[in-house]
Amino acid sequence: MSREFILPDLGEGLTEAEIVAWLVAPGDEVTIDQVVVELESAKSVVQLPTPFAGVVESLGGEVGEVLHAGTVLLTLRSDAEVPDVAAPAEPGIVTSETALAEESGAVLIGYGTRQSTVTKRAASAPARFGRRTGGGASAPGAGGAGSTGPRSNGAARLDAARRSPVVSPIVRRLAREHGFDASQLLGSGHDHLVMRRDVESFIAEQESPTAADVGEASAGSATTLPTTPEAVASLAGDREGDRRVPLDRMGRAAAAHFSRSRREIPEATVWMDVDATGLLAARGQLREATGERFGITALIARFVIAGLAKHPALNSSFDAEREELVYHSAVNLGLAAQTPRGLLVPVVHGAERMPLRTLRDAITARTEEAATGVFPPSALTGGTFTLNNYGTLGVDGSAAIINHPEAAMLGVGRFIERPWVVDGALAVRTVTELTLSFDHRVCDGAEAAAFLTFVARCIERPVSVMAEL
Helix, strand or coil, X not given: CEEEEECCXXXXXXXXXXXXXXXXXXXXXXXXXXXXXEEECCCCEEEEECCCCEEEEEECCCCXXXXXXXXXXXXEECCCCCCCCCCCCCCCCCCHXXXXXXXHCCCCCCCCCXXXXXXXXXXXXXXXXXXXXXXXXXXXXXXXXXXXXXXXXXXXXXXXXXXXXXXXHHHXXXXXXXXXXXXXXXCCXXXXXXXXXXXXXXXXXXXXXCHHHHHHHHCCCCCCCCCXXXXXHHHCCCCXXXXXXXXXXXXXXXXXXXXXXXXXXXXXXXXXXEECHHHHHHHHHHHHHHCCCCXXXXXXXXXXXXXXXXXXXXXXXXXXXXXXXXXXXXXXXXXXXXXXXXXXXXXXXXXXXXXXXXXHHHHXXXXXXXXCCECCHHHHCCCCEEEECHHHHCCCCCCCCCCCCCCEEEXXXXXXXXXXXXXXXXXXXXXXXXXXXXXXXXXXXXXXXXXXXXXXXXXXXXXXXXXXX
16 A cells, blocks of 8 residues: 655645655655755745555655655655555554554654654765755756756747646646746656746747847847857856856745845934943843853843834734735744854744743744754744844944845844943943834834844843833
8 A cells, every 4th residue: 555745735825846756765664753855935945744554655756856845855655664555454453544543643744753863864864955057966856057958948948749747737827827838848857858947948038139140130230249159248247257046945045035025114323332241240140040041142032022012003903905904913033143054033932922932942042953954844934033143243333224024123242351431430340232123114113223222221130120020
């Protein structure tokens, strides 16, 4: 008996993902919730566990291939060693179906319940998190940027007599919107499956002027445009030694996200220098009292949460379509993190309900995940306010881009000793700079300044926040 593991919806409207690494091969026996594949969506690298036990019969694609939600990711068969899921359970014997019900609990969406860890093979996979370039070898059937599959130019790639399989209705619709039938292409996927990249590549070829087009456009003009590769490169602005590196899936998503934020959010920024000497002293006292370490980020996060309770407009979103403010009931705290795959914003959900120790542990967990760049899908969604400790990068301030659709982001600069006036006398104090970027549609500068002043006061005199907890 064979069972198909269907690629689940990865959340937030993400309907496709690229296979980064298979962690199993045909013939391997797997158990329920065992991580079998790593996929790269537009937001993160996701490790998927299988909801079924059995022996791997076939894989749904090659490394580098893009799969869509609803397609078969993995096919498993039951062997003698794996109890038949259809067979009734005998007393004292746990069948695969019983184990599935007891252990996975996530069959419909395809995510297991055991915490996944980065495997040795996953950590060493080539081009695992970095930007892909054309120089590396691609896996057979990958069909990516380094593919050597058939790639003829222009309409010659269409064949009215061809009926290639198409990966999804979305790809078919994309082709129809540009005036052609996707099934007439020779796909780069398994058995010539037409992938989204094939359709997009064909569209790009149709929209790009060819040498003939350039010649026709220049006919009758005083000057004929050159069409040699060197001349075309010169017209495009390329020079000798220039190098083009295509953005990977995450890079494209990040670029679109940043552009949308700048385009849609009328942001403003306020900032101030803060004496953090009291915060460092309080952290030392807390460690002496509890015997535990508490990081600066966790302490400031606690102050931020208290400040958002007093100024909820900064924990809101602007619904442009309905022209409404959405005040969020929960504080889902985003933490800007530099990972091996670039800038990501993992989220601590329900931070307003967490005491300091719990909040510290949640932030620590996200920090450890950032070291590998592998987050569970839920960890990168639903943020309502972002805290960005860019002081770890050695800078004092930044004109940060708000993480759309949030309304604000607080940045914390490096902690550095500076001369500071204390009680009328000059002293050496540890100072940091706080920068608040906010959506001017949700509040005016007075409320933003009040929030920033509150957080600054908590940093300068941490005992003052006791009344807010």
